[in-house]
Amino acid sequence: MAHGLRKDLLTGVIAIVVMTIVLGLAYPLAITGISQVAFKGSANGSKVSFDGKVVGSHLIGQEFTEPVIGKNGKPVKNEEGEVETQPDPNYFQPRPSATGYSGNVTFFGNAGPNSAEAREEYREELKSYVDENKPYDHTLTREQVPVDAVTQSASGVDPDISEANAQIQAHRIAAVRGIPLAKVEELISQNTDNRSLGVLGEPGVNVLELNISLEEEAPLK
């Protein structure tokens, strides 16, 4: 027994070292090396550019905001001295996020099904969505607001919105950017990711790509 235990300890010590080197270093480093050669774009985050500059990732949603301008004509700052922002109506707006679209500190919103706090958040999201879009689409009612527009995603960086969500916002975008609604709808369909292989997942409109094509079509002055 004692002999068996000694032998196990020896084999065990060698095994954990060998396995850590092979599985913990050689394997991931080899995958990294191959990926950096064969799949350089996707291995480094599927970055997308506009005007020659990287502005984000195709896969990671981001905020489209503008500074809040106070009565004195200057940007309002919060207690920590950061400039306060609000959704910029000139861009398609993504889904609500628990993390403010953080790409390096992620967590779930964890709104429970019977949470009174969540009810208040849904009310606010619903109200601000309707307030933002109704001036440009007088027939808009609360019943037409799709559920993705008022609920938080899991990742906090959902890159997509639903097609219904994009079509409602299209009225606002067409008006504020001064382009025909038909043109905006065309851009939406160009930037819709269909189900993978036509069947897997859900279709979604990629908000960053859509906003980039808006900038190309009708740049903000």
Added chain:
Amino acid sequence: MFEGYAQIAIFVVILVALIKPVGIYLARVFNNERTFLTPVLGGIERGTYRVLRVNPEGEGQDWKAYARSLIVFSLLFWILLYLILRTQGIQPFNPEGFHSGPWDLSFNTTSSFITNTNWQYYGGETTLTYFAQMAGLAVQNFVSAAVGIAVLVALIRGIISRSGKSLGNFWQDIVRILLYVLLPMSIVGALFLVSQGVIQNLSHATVIHTLSGGTQVLAQGPVASQEVIKELGNNGGGFFNVNSSFPFENSSGLTNMFEMLLMLIIPASLTYTYGRMVGSQRQGWAIFSAMFILFIVGVIVVYMAEQHGTPAQHAAGVHTTAFHGSTGGNLEGKEQRFGIADTSLWTAITTVTSTGAVNGAFESLTGIGGAVPFANLSMSEVVFGGVGAGLYSMLLYVILAVFIGGLMVGRTPEYLGKKIQAREIKLVSLGVLFTPLAVLLSSGLASATELGKRSLYAGINPTGFSENLYAYLSQANNNGSAWAGYTGFLQPHAPGNVGAFGITFANLLGGLVMVTARFAPMLFVLAVAGALAGKKVSPAGLGTMRTDNPTFVFLLIGIVILVGALTFFPAILLGPIANGLTGRLF
């Protein structure tokens, strides 16, 4: 809705089609036969034995020697992983300059990964170096999975052995499982995931100037190499805190389908392997059928439930019906690209297997939808379950069912020609009851004392109760998914561990539960294997109760539900079911 069911059907068809070829391959690996990879890997395999000083031609280990090797191996790795987590400050591949987190968190995380649980109080991208993720955690994703499979293989050998006490050689089993199964599949799978957008690099986080003039920091890292084995080995610990909902872990409907298949391919194929090794495919299919029925019922329940909104959404006037261009349903805590169907299917798969990776937030599921993960865990991870662990636990239930069935018809209980006697039944009962007991004691302790209260996010209400119960249910069953509001770690200045601290009670209790509920049942299983090994095989006669027909399948399902339901039903009523039955908000 049609598209949703179509995707579930596609998943099932692909899975079932893969079971036979993968099952045959696994059997060849376990039987130390040649495989199509032997020409490539045979030399490496022999070299490994020489380095490890293992004699593959030896006479094999009895159950005690097999168990001793397993415990020594796991204990040594526990120590190494703990050291890795405690020395982050001096490690290479640390572009963010992270230091180590609190010791009690390291205790919990170490126990979590050694036991194939991957419960995460920490957030990967905000606390861990790339070195710790690769050389610490991802190594355990391979190794803990291999240990689970090895115990299953030892049990099967005990069941079929006609003479002698040998259950095989632990070291040889681990080497072959890693070399012929987990590593090659991970290499192929990782490269596929990278091609689809899952990141794989060692770079510093990227600072982006966004389109509207803001700033966004994108975490980077060697994700794909860890993602693939996390699903394949039923580990589940995300590189990112939000796990497989983060697009850099799971970028599209296609990667989502691929990762779901990775989670189930080994546990499902092992039933075929089992049939092949015991010499009767029908035995394997009978167990597969029982597992599949319990699985698919859960899928349908959670999918139907999530197509409805929650009481909070209804109260706020949110319109949750599906219409053209909108998925409808409870999209809170879900990604648009997965929608309701793929999130529901994933939720069922990750909780029947012991994976615990999530692509949506469990805490935001509807009451009835959320009852499905609870129910799956209540059945002690025997519905497919963890790689190896699921089937060896299910075989304990099979023996229990044989025993109870035998008593009902007045026969001496026999399984595959071997008499089931007092010693086996005592060990089986201990193995079956240990995990539920660990859950009830630990979650009871946490919910009855002030010590557990600090971990709650939702407060004192049904959702808070669910958080606490699920935390210990998940840790004891080595699953790792969570009602993620529940916490044992607070990190005021993320990213980075400056000023971070753990909730010691939650970390230590959880760690102890994971370790005991992993290794105690393993020892009981190996003891059962030892008791069965070398028993005489009596030929099946007219009086033998069959274990490969529909009657037995339903008897087995009944036993699994009975044990799980009797143990947990009262507690589950107080959590998700209470949420599901009321429109009240808390």
